[in-house]
Amino acid sequence: xxxxxxxxxxxxxxxxxxxxxxxxxxxxxxxxxxxxxxxxxxxxxxxxxxxxx
Amino acid sequence: xxxxxxxxxxxxxxxxxxxxxxxxxxxxxxxxxxxxxxxxxxxxxxxxxxxxxxxxxxxxxxxxxxxxxxxxxxxxxxxxxxxxxxxxxxxxxxxxxxxxxxxxxxxxxxxxxxxxxxxxxxxxxxxxxxxxxxxxxxxxxxxxxxxxxxxxxxxxxxxxxxxxxxxxxxxxxxxxxxxxxxxxxxxxxxxxxxxxxxxxxxxxxxxxxxxxxxxxxxxxxxxxxxxxxxxxxxxxxxxxxxxxxxxxxxxxxxxxxxxxxxxxxxxxxxxxxxxxxxxxxxxxxxxxxxxxxxxxxxxxxxxxxxxxxxxxxxxxxxxxxxxxxxxxxxxxxxxxxxxxxxxxxxxxxxxxxxxxxxxxxxxxxxxxxxxxxxxxxxxxxxxxxxxxxxxxxxx
Numbered sequence: 001x002x003x004x005x006x007x008x009x010x011x012x013x014x015x016x017x018x019x020x021x022x023x024x025x026x027x028x029x030x031x032x033x034x035x036x037x038x039x040x041x042x043x044x045x046x047x048x049x050x051x052x053x
Numbered sequence: 054x055x056x057x058x059x060x061x062x063x064x065x066x067x068x069x070x071x072x073x074x075x076x077x078x079x080x081x082x083x084x085x086x087x088x089x090x091x092x093x094x095x096x097x098x099x100x101x102x103x104x105x106x107x108x109x110x111x112x113x114x115x116x117x118x119x120x121x122x123x124x125x126x127x128x129x130x131x132x133x134x135x136x137x138x139x140x141x142x143x144x145x146x147x148x149x150x151x152x153x154x155x156x157x158x159x160x161x162x163x164x165x166x167x168x169x170x171x172x173x174x175x176x177x178x179x180x181x182x183x184x185x186x187x188x189x190x191x192x193x194x195x196x197x198x199x200x201x202x203x204x205x206x207x208x209x210x211x212x213x214x215x216x217x218x219x220x221x222x223x224x225x226x227x228x229x230x231x232x233x234x235x236x237x238x239x240x241x242x243x244x245x246x247x248x249x250x251x252x253x254x255x256x257x258x259x260x261x262x263x264x265x266x267x268x269x270x271x272x273x274x275x276x277x278x279x280x281x282x283x284x285x286x287x288x289x290x291x292x293x294x295x296x297x298x299x300x301x302x303x304x305x306x307x308x309x310x311x312x313x314x315x316x317x318x319x320x321x322x323x324x325x326x327x328x329x330x331x332x333x334x335x336x337x338x339x340x341x342x343x344x345x346x347x348x349x350x351x352x353x354x355x356x357x358x359x360x361x362x363x364x365x366x367x368x369x370x371x372x373x374x375x376x377x378x379x380x381x382x383x384x385x386x387x388x389x390x391x392x393x394x395x396x397x398x399x400x401x402x403x404x405x406x407x408x409x410x411x412x413x414x415x416x417x418x419x420x421x422x423x424x425x426x427x428x429x430x431x432x433x434x435x436x437x438x439x440x441x442x443x444x445x446x447x448x
């Protein structure tokens with residue numbers, strides 16, 4: 001399980017915990033997030049922009 | 054005055070004082086203007102005083118912007134973390150939240166209990182609406198932050214202008230799509246503010262609802278539920294406005310209708326001037342380029358920035374949406390508005406004048422350099438604008 005980070009605002013998507021507020025259950029892989037996934041905090045960085053922390 | 058010390062990357066010691074520190078309290082005073090007008094009406098008996106906020110907004114602010122001019126000062130990057138952590142600044146955004154409620158409730162009380170002439174009732178509703186529009190600005194600053202407290206306060210204050218969907222629409226929709234033809238909250242070249250309003254107001258609501266519905270569907274919750282963040286804020290609006298109706302009677306119906314429309318109109322006005330004609334280009338994969346500072350119109354006008362929590366430093370805001378208001382920066386060569394928002398709104402309300410002032414500025418921008426392919430144009434005006442500028446180029 002990995003963590004991916006938004007390079008603009010520092011939001012972290014942790015695959016272990018998912019993001020329940022956004023509806024991504026714990027254990028949801030980053031790669032299975034929708035293709036149009038935008039950072040839930042700043043919305044100006046997208047899936048391709050995220051970096052593995 | 055409080056100072057911040059830091060060491061720059063090159064080893065140089067930095068000392069910074071925010072000269073505007075205490076002046077930011079003006080963002081607290083502006084929402085209280087309707088109450089000042091009511092107090093002067095009470096003192097003198099002259100109903101005209103109720104319109105005082107129009108004077109404060111559309112005469113004093115443009116005049117002060119003209120007199121005081123621009124402030125291009127930026128805090129040194131090395132002190133930004135300290136500046137952001139300084140609780141003073143965020144405290145101001147917390148304090149202003151109840152003031153928006155006080156302003157609306159106070160004005161509704163006056164409208165409902167005094168024997169006002171029809172024009173005074175209409176006037177008071179309009180100025181109160183314009184003031185509640187500033188509540189969207191407060192909700193904007195708070196809603197961009199990560200803390201639960203700030204986000205909750207954003208949803209609460211957005212109940213005053215009855216614009217509960219703004220938090221989702223703006224943060225998750227407008228910021229994602231800004232300065233593209235797909236964005237209902239980015240104005241197109243040749244689109245008047247009146248046409249823009251008809252696209253922006255319903256379009257923004259639909260987008261917010263779609264984003265929130267998708268989130269709730271992922272969570273396997275019904276869209277019509279207490280988890281719906283749009284409905285949370287709107288329930289508070291409904292409670293507030295129904296309470297005013299019960300307390301102050303039938304006069305609240307026209308009062309609140311006008312109030313709501315003028316509060317929304319404030320946001321429409323801001324959205325209209327903030328990205329007029331600006332366009333993000335697509336890369337070879339068909340993806341829009343990242344939002345850069347030159348994808349927003351900026352204004353460094355000191356006075357209006359102080360009453361709007363620096364909203365007009367919009368270029369840095371869109372490039373870095375979580376940056377706190379006290380830390381927003383000026384950059385050189387930005388698309389620049391000729392005045393602060395209050396002044397440019399007056400220009401925007403007269404479409405031919407707006408086009409005359411802004412189209413020239415838009416086409417002269419370094420990244421546009423007269424090329425209409427670099428502009429977000431109203432499809433209905435496309436041909437006419439192309440003809441006009443082809444003619445201008447050939448003469």
